[in-house]
Amino acid sequence: MAITIVDVAKKAGVSPSTVSRVLSNHPRISPATAAKVREVLKELGYHPNIMAKSLVSKTTNTIGLILPRPAEELFLNLFFSEVIRGIVTQAARTGYDLMMTTGTTEREELEAVTRLVKGRRVDGVILLYSRQSDPLISFMLEHGFPFVLIGRSDEFPDILSVDNDNVQAAYDATRHLIAQGHKRIGFVSGPPNLIVSGDRMKGYLQALKDAGIEARPEWIVEGDFLQESGYRAMSxxxxxxxxxxxxxxxxxxxxxxxxxxxxxxxxxxxxxxxxVGFNNISLSELSTPPISSMDIGIYQIGYTASQTLIRAVKGEAMPQKRVIIPHRLIVRESSLIQAKD
Amino acid sequence: MAITIVDVAKKAGVSPSTVSRVLSNHPRISPATAAKVREVLKELGYHPNIMAKSLVSKTTNTIGLILPRPAEELFLNLFFSEVIRGIVTQAARTGYDLMMTTGTTEREELEAVTRLVKGRRVDGVILLYSRQSDPLISFMLEHGFPFVLIGRSDEFPDILSVDNDNVQAAYDATRHLIAQGHKRIGFVSGPPNLIVSGDRMKGYLQALKDAGIEARPEWIVEGDFLQESGYRAMSxxxxxxxxxxxxxxxxxxxxxxxxxxxxxxxxxxxxxxxxVGFNNISLSELSTPPISSMDIGIYQIGYTASQTLIRAVKGEAMPQKRVIIPHRLIVRESSLIQAKD
DNA sequence: CACTTTTGTTCAAACGTTTGCACAAAATCG
DNA sequence: CGATTTTGTGCAAACGTTTGAACAAAAGTG
Incomplete structure (x- = not known):
C-alpha cells in the first residue's frame, strides 16, 4: 500500500520515531542520520497520512467554511465566489486546506457543522454572513471552537470577526446621492434576518436625517439578493x-x-x-449604464478572515477582535447626473 | 475532552466494540443493549472522531475539488460558483464533505493535490476543466486514485468524465448565426491550452464548412475568460x-x-x-441588450460530477464512463436581427 | 580519569476507532 | 437431553503517527 513511516524506518535502518523527528526537524538528530533518512524518504516517495497525524496531534491543517443555508439562492451572487477566492487563496498560501459545507435545512446545516466541529475535522471555521440570531455562533462558543465571523453579531460582540462598516458605507452611499441633489431617495433592503440589511438601512436613514430629509417608510422595500427583487421593487x-x-x-x-x-x-x-448599488461585483461596471457601487472589498474580507482564523487556531495573539475592511464608493454613470427637481 | 466511544462504553457498562457496533448497526447486537447504548450516546452527546475513523476504515467521506491553477483569473467567472454550487449541493445531500484546493504555481498545485491524495485526505477528487495535457490526470491514474474529470482528455479517453459536447454546442451556436443570414462570422477563443477552446473552435469551423462558408483565419482571435479580452477582440x-x-x-x-x-x-x-456567448451565466440576460448564449448546464455538470465520483468511490458499477450534459441555445436580442448584407 | 552534561537514538504508550477471533449463553435440533 | 448452531458480547490487534521517558554513547569538566 502507501509508504508509511515504518517502511522508511526499516529501509533507513532507524526507528520510526527517528524518521518522525527528521520529518519535524527535531534539533537532536545527527546530520548524518537526517541526511540518510531524507534520502530514503525521497526514494520511497513518502507522504504522511494526515488522518494518523491529526489523530495524535489533534490538528488538521484545515479550515471549514460554512455557507449560509439557503445557499441555492445566495450563491447566485458573485459575492460568494469573491469571498471564497480570498479565503482559498490565503489558506493555500499558508498550507491550509479548505473544507466547505452547507445544508439545505436548518437541521441538515447543523448536522454538517457538527460533523466538522465535533468530528474534529477542521481546526476552525469561517461563518459566512450571519443572520440576526445565529444558532451557529452559540454552537461554536459552547464548544469553545475557534471561528471567525464574516459579518457582525449583536448578541456576541466580542467574537473574532471581519466585516466592513455597513452603516457608514450605506451612509456614504446615501450621502453621495444627496450631494447629487437628490432629496427623494428610496432603499431596497435585503432579508430582515440578515444583519447587513439592518445596518445598511440604518446608515441610509441616518444620512437622510443628517441632511434634514424626512424618511418615508413606503420608500423602503424589502427584497433579497436576486434580481427579481430589484425588478419587483422597481415596479x-x-x-x-x-x-x-x-x-x-x-x-x-x-x-x-x-x-x-x-x-x-x-x-x-x-x-x-x-x-447606487452595493458590493461592486464585476457586473456593475458591465451594465449599461454602469452602476455606481459601494465597494466593500469582498476579496479582502475573505482573505483577512482566513488569515485571522489561521492565526487564531495557531494560538497567535490577536491584536484586535474585530477587523473592519474599508469601503470605497465607485461612482459610475448610474448616479452621475444631478436630480432635476 | 471530547466524548469518545470509551466514555460511552463505560457509562453504558459495555465494551467499546459493542458501542462501535451499535453505531454501525451491526446485526448481532441485542435490541436491549442497542437501546441502552443509544441512550447514553445521546445523553453524552457523542460524535465520532472522523480522523480515527478514517485511519482504520481508510475512507474519509470527503471529496476533493482541484481548482485550475490560475484560479485568481478564472474564478472571476461565474462559471465556477455555478459548478461548485452543483458539487457542494449534491455532496452535502449524500453526506459527503467537500475539500477545495488550489495552488498559485504548478509546484504548489501538485503539492496541494499530493497532500490530498497521498495523505489520504479525500476519497476521490474532481478535476475542473483540464488543460490539454494535464499532469494531474497522469498523477491520479498512476496512483489509482478515483477521480472525475469535468471536461475531456484526449490523452486518456477512458476516464470518468462529465462534460458537454462542446464541438456540437459551438456548431449549433454558429449554425444559429448562419440561420440568421450571417456569412461573416468571427470567433473569440480561449487559451489554447484548454481543451474547451479547441473543441468550440472545431465546432465553429465545421459549421462554417457545412454551410459552404470559407473560414478566415484572421477572424479567429485568442482570448481568455476575462472581459478585457473581449474588448481587445472587439477593437x-x-x-x-x-x-x-x-x-x-x-x-x-x-x-x-x-x-x-x-x-x-x-x-x-x-x-x-x-x-452569441457561451455558458449562459446569469449576467448574459442582464446586459443591454441581453446576450444570446449557449447554456451548457453548468450546475448540472457539477452535480453530476459529484454524483459520479461518489458512486465511483463507493465502488458502485458505473454504467458509462463519460456523461454528456445536454446544451441548449438561449436566443436573446443580441443575435435576433437578420444580417443586412 | 572519574564525573557530569550533552547528544542521538529507541521504546512504548497514546490518539479513537474498527473488526477478526474467541467464547459464553441461549436457542435449536434430532 | 446432549450436541450443535446461533446470538450477543468482549478482547486485543491494527490503522500511522507523535512524543515523553529511558538510555547508551560521546563530549565536556575540574
Missing part, C-alpha cells in the same frame, strides 16, 4: 403617486434588476432614477 | 478592413467585453454586430 416604486428620484440597493444584483426593469419600461438611468 | 475586429457581422465567443464574459466596447464606440448590437 413598486414606479407605480407610486410620488416616486423617489434615486435608489440605494442592498446589492448590485438587485440594482441590476431595477435597471433592467426601468430599461424595459423605457425609463432612463440616471435621468429618471439614479442608482 | 481588433472593428479595425479590420473587412469586418465580420457576427461573433461567437468562448464565454459570456468575453461577449460582455465585446458588447461594452461596441457600446462605447457607438455601435449597436445586434445591428452592427451580432453576438
Amino acid at each position: 413598486f416604486f414606479m407605480c407610486l403617486p410620488e416616486r423617489p428620484t434615486a435608489l440605494v440597493t442592498i446589492d448590485d444584483v438587485v440594482a441590476f434588476g431595477v435597471l433592467r426593469g426601468l430599461t424595459e419600461l423605457g425609463y432612463k438611468v440616471p435621468d429618471d432614477l439614479s442608482l | 481588433f475586429f472593428m479595425c479590420l478592413p473587412e469586418r465580420p457581422t457576427a461573433l461567437v465567443t468562448i464565454d459570456d464574459v468575453v461577449a460582455f467585453g465585446v458588447l461594452r466596447g461596441l457600446t462605447e464606440l457607438g455601435y449597436k448590437v445586434p445591428d452592427d454586430l451580432s453576438l
Whole structure:
C-alpha cells in the first residue's frame, strides 16, 4: 500500500520515531542520520497520512467554511465566489486546506457543522454572513471552537470577526446621492434576518436625517439578493403617486434588476432614477449604464478572515477582535447626473 | 475532552466494540443493549472522531475539488460558483464533505493535490476543466486514485468524465448565426491550452464548412475568460478592413467585453454586430441588450460530477464512463436581427 | 580519569476507532 | 437431553503517527 513511516524506518535502518523527528526537524538528530533518512524518504516517495497525524496531534491543517443555508439562492451572487477566492487563496498560501459545507435545512446545516466541529475535522471555521440570531455562533462558543465571523453579531460582540462598516458605507452611499441633489431617495433592503440589511438601512436613514430629509417608510422595500427583487421593487416604486428620484440597493444584483426593469419600461438611468448599488461585483461596471457601487472589498474580507482564523487556531495573539475592511464608493454613470427637481 | 466511544462504553457498562457496533448497526447486537447504548450516546452527546475513523476504515467521506491553477483569473467567472454550487449541493445531500484546493504555481498545485491524495485526505477528487495535457490526470491514474474529470482528455479517453459536447454546442451556436443570414462570422477563443477552446473552435469551423462558408483565419482571435479580452477582440475586429457581422465567443464574459466596447464606440448590437456567448451565466440576460448564449448546464455538470465520483468511490458499477450534459441555445436580442448584407 | 552534561537514538504508550477471533449463553435440533 | 448452531458480547490487534521517558554513547569538566 502507501509508504508509511515504518517502511522508511526499516529501509533507513532507524526507528520510526527517528524518521518522525527528521520529518519535524527535531534539533537532536545527527546530520548524518537526517541526511540518510531524507534520502530514503525521497526514494520511497513518502507522504504522511494526515488522518494518523491529526489523530495524535489533534490538528488538521484545515479550515471549514460554512455557507449560509439557503445557499441555492445566495450563491447566485458573485459575492460568494469573491469571498471564497480570498479565503482559498490565503489558506493555500499558508498550507491550509479548505473544507466547505452547507445544508439545505436548518437541521441538515447543523448536522454538517457538527460533523466538522465535533468530528474534529477542521481546526476552525469561517461563518459566512450571519443572520440576526445565529444558532451557529452559540454552537461554536459552547464548544469553545475557534471561528471567525464574516459579518457582525449583536448578541456576541466580542467574537473574532471581519466585516466592513455597513452603516457608514450605506451612509456614504446615501450621502453621495444627496450631494447629487437628490432629496427623494428610496432603499431596497435585503432579508430582515440578515444583519447587513439592518445596518445598511440604518446608515441610509441616518444620512437622510443628517441632511434634514424626512424618511418615508413606503420608500423602503424589502427584497433579497436576486434580481427579481430589484425588478419587483422597481415596479413598486414606479407605480407610486410620488416616486423617489434615486435608489440605494442592498446589492448590485438587485440594482441590476431595477435597471433592467426601468430599461424595459423605457425609463432612463440616471435621468429618471439614479442608482447606487452595493458590493461592486464585476457586473456593475458591465451594465449599461454602469452602476455606481459601494465597494466593500469582498476579496479582502475573505482573505483577512482566513488569515485571522489561521492565526487564531495557531494560538497567535490577536491584536484586535474585530477587523473592519474599508469601503470605497465607485461612482459610475448610474448616479452621475444631478436630480432635476 | 471530547466524548469518545470509551466514555460511552463505560457509562453504558459495555465494551467499546459493542458501542462501535451499535453505531454501525451491526446485526448481532441485542435490541436491549442497542437501546441502552443509544441512550447514553445521546445523553453524552457523542460524535465520532472522523480522523480515527478514517485511519482504520481508510475512507474519509470527503471529496476533493482541484481548482485550475490560475484560479485568481478564472474564478472571476461565474462559471465556477455555478459548478461548485452543483458539487457542494449534491455532496452535502449524500453526506459527503467537500475539500477545495488550489495552488498559485504548478509546484504548489501538485503539492496541494499530493497532500490530498497521498495523505489520504479525500476519497476521490474532481478535476475542473483540464488543460490539454494535464499532469494531474497522469498523477491520479498512476496512483489509482478515483477521480472525475469535468471536461475531456484526449490523452486518456477512458476516464470518468462529465462534460458537454462542446464541438456540437459551438456548431449549433454558429449554425444559429448562419440561420440568421450571417456569412461573416468571427470567433473569440480561449487559451489554447484548454481543451474547451479547441473543441468550440472545431465546432465553429465545421459549421462554417457545412454551410459552404470559407473560414478566415484572421477572424479567429485568442482570448481568455476575462472581459478585457473581449474588448481587445472587439477593437481588433472593428479595425479590420473587412469586418465580420457576427461573433461567437468562448464565454459570456468575453461577449460582455465585446458588447461594452461596441457600446462605447457607438455601435449597436445586434445591428452592427451580432453576438452569441457561451455558458449562459446569469449576467448574459442582464446586459443591454441581453446576450444570446449557449447554456451548457453548468450546475448540472457539477452535480453530476459529484454524483459520479461518489458512486465511483463507493465502488458502485458505473454504467458509462463519460456523461454528456445536454446544451441548449438561449436566443436573446443580441443575435435576433437578420444580417443586412 | 572519574564525573557530569550533552547528544542521538529507541521504546512504548497514546490518539479513537474498527473488526477478526474467541467464547459464553441461549436457542435449536434430532 | 446432549450436541450443535446461533446470538450477543468482549478482547486485543491494527490503522500511522507523535512524543515523553529511558538510555547508551560521546563530549565536556575540574
